[in-house]
Each structure stands twice: as C-alpha cells, then as structure tokens.
Amino acid sequence: MAVLGITVALLCWLAILLLVSVWKQVHSSWNLPPGPFPLPIVGNLLQLELKNIPKSLNKMAERFGPVFTLYLGPRRVVVLHGYKAVREALLDHKSELSGRGYIPAFQEHRNKGVIFNNGPTWKDTRRFSLMVLRDYGMGKQGNEERIQREIPFLLEELRKTKGQPFDPTFVIGCAPFNVIADILFCKHFDYNDKKCLRLMSLFNENFYLLSTTWLEFYNNFSSYLHYLPGSHRKVLKNVSEIREYVSARLKEHHQSLDPTCPRDFTDCLLAEMEKRKHSAEPLYTLDNISVTVADMFFAGTETTSTTLRYGLLILMKHPEIEEKLHEEIDRVIGPSRVPATKDRMQMPYMDAVVHEIQRFISLVPSNLPHEATQDTRFRGYVIPKGTTVIPTLTSVLHDSKEFPEPEKFKPEHFLDERGKFKYSDYFKPFSAGKRVCVGEGLARMELFLFLTAILQNFNLKSLVHPKDIDLSPMTIGFGNVPPHYKLCVIPRS
C-alpha cells in the first residue's frame, strides 16, 4: 500500500515537473511576456478575483510589470497595463494588434459587422460605416440638431414625474436610443413605446449579464458550458431578439429602397450592397448589414445611457458640484435656450465634469479584447499571432500620477489653476487606434448636451443623504454597471 502511495506521489511529482518544463520551454521559445504559472484547464483563472478582474490585473501588473501573460482557461492572453504600454500597443502597433478577440456570448455576430468582426470584411465595413455616420453627423440635419430635437421629449418626460421618485434607466436611456434610432432607421419612439422599452431592456440586461462572473467563465469555457443551463443562454437569446428586430427593419427598408435617395444609415448600407452586387467580392450581404446595424444600435444606446445614469448618481453624491454646474449653465445659456455644442467652449466646468464622469466610471474597464493578427515584437517579447490582447483602459484612466487620487470624483482632474479646461492624453474611455470607438464624437456630444439640458431645467434630489450614496458598481466585468437607484427631479422654474 505504502509503495503504491509513494509511486503515485512520485508520478504526480514527475508530471508536474514535466508540465513546468514544457511550459518554460514554450514560454522561452516564443519569448512571451512573463506571467504567473498556469494550471492545466483553468489556467490562471483561480488566481483572479472574478468579481473584480481589473483589480486582479492591477495586482499582477505590480508583480510582473506592464506587459504580462495570463491563461484564462485555455486562452492565452497578453495584458497591457498603464498609459505607456496601452498607447504603444494601440498606436505604434495599430495594425498588428487590431484584431478582435473572440467573445463567445456574441458568436452570432462573429466575423460580421464591426465590433466582433475579426475577419477580412472588418476594415471595409468599419470604413464605410464611419463614412456614413460622418455624413449623417454633419450639416443641418446632423447629430447636433438630432440631439437638440430630442431634448424637449426628454425634458417633457422628466416633467411628467412631477417631482416623484423614479428609476432613471429607461427615461434617460430613451434619449440616446432615439438619437441612434433616427440615424439607423429614421425612426422616433414614444418614451412609453413597448418595442422601445423591450429593446432597451434587452440592451440593459445584456450589459449587466456580460459583466457578471458567470459570463466571464462562459466567455473562456464556452465549448464546455454552451449546452449547460445558465445566464449565457439569456444573453444569446437577447442578442438573437435584437437581430430579429433589426432584420425586420432591414426587410422593410429593402422593399422600399431608392438607392439614389437613402433615408438613413440602413439605406446607405443597402444601396452599397446593391451597387456591389455583381462585383467579385461583394462586401455586403443582408446578414452582414443586419449585424452592422445591430452593433451600432446596442453600442450606441447602452454605453451613453449608462454613462448618463451613472453621471446623475455621481452628481447627487456631490451637490456642491451640481450647484456650480447650475451657475455656469445660467450664466452661459440661461433658462430657455436649447444647449448647443458651441457652448462647450465657454463651459469649462461642465466639460470637465463630463470628462471626469467618463474617467471615474471607466465604463469598459478592460476594453474589448483585441487579437494579434501576426507574430508581434513588443518591448523585446513576442506576442504570437492569435493571442488575445487586453489593453486595459482603467489602468490609463485611473493613473495616479496624471489624476491624483484617481478613485475620487474630482472635476479638477480636467481643470487648470485658472479654471480652464485641461486636456489629458490619458482620457481614453473610447480606446484608441484602429479599433477606437466608432461613436466617440456622437457619444461626447450627447453626454454634454443631454446632461446640460437636464441640469438647465431640473435640480436633482436624492432619496438618501448624499454621504450615504454608494458609487461602487453593482457588478464589474465587461462593463462597470452602476447600482440601481431612484431620484427626483425638481423643475428649476
């Protein structure tokens, strides 16, 4: 018995030695960045705090430096931490590291559209989408007017609450929803429209579920977990339901399409599809268009909506900041004129607050995963083709040298000593380089105009004492999801 025990122990020991030496060999032959030793199957997952991965990555960066290798289950990942490493990867190696890492929860979008496309159509789809978005964003019927047209609807809906407590999720969310619906489908929804509320709840639920531990697991072990019950099924179902809605709009648009006179983003893509129908490499199929439009739809709604919702909670925690904003709005715009983008130049405090909201909440803390499109030399290491690369955004947005006390909400992070707006190159909530957010310009305009309009017309009232407001995210994963809360808005005149 004792002999058997010793033999088994020896065999285990040998197996571990073998594993370590194979791992070391693989590592040194590829010259991968350093990192913790991975266990079979789970990799380094057990060394991570799955409820707060950005925090674990911070700790690992202290140990291994700004570029390190991790194994999330079977997947090899190179993490880039801090301004210099992230900037270098996104800007100096922009082609080699611009692939998109696979996100199994969005398998339906894989290699189609823009966001989850890691295939040959990504570049052209992105370029064409950006061009159309730019065309729709400029001129008389551009984004500024589009947002300004939406403001009275939002204010009216807020007035209807009559100073009573309400959950801002859908009221506030409907404003960016309508802006993007107008760009994509030339459509405007009533704030109580069932379809609009349903779609927003799908976006909202997915953003929440994607940020939970289970989805973190699913995205790394999808081949094992796919057929098991769990919230990943809900995410996949929600993605399909959004696609169905978009496909139905596409069908309607296709039937009534006049390629010489496109009505919206969808028409522009359909017209391009018709134009290239007989070319050797048709860029667009109906399938690719519906994923592209669905990408814009949820990315264009949930991000801006969550930022606004988080922003209002932060302002209730800091009534002294809200007070200064009211003062600046009254001085520059007055009580009745609809805010305009030109006002931003004269409103450094509001500008700084909007930047600080985005910096503080770090909405997409670990960024979306990138992928090395070829073997890439990076700081003396080699990142092999196909490796997932994570250029973490929180590590840049919460840099303590650039933003002293980064965990505190301080508009002064973006103000100089004379109270003028202070630019920071560390402000990267939209990432940078070839994958930089397609909607950055639109989102920034919406955040400034909607927030200014709300504060021009209302005082925010919390249901609890400001010091009891907890700003910690409800869950941290794909996104930093704000806690549920209610508030009252009290008309200012």
Ligand code: HEM
């Ligand atoms: C506060 C608002 C927003 C934030 C914080 C945000 C953030 C981001 C981030 C971090 C990425 C990943 C970049 C990377 O992979 O390096 C991204 C990608 C993207 N965003 Fe946004 N976004 C916002 C609003 C929008 C809006 C309004 C739209 C649509 C009009 C949009 C459309 C996209 C698209 C299509 C991509 C994929 C780009 C690609 O893979 O080539 N986003 N965004």
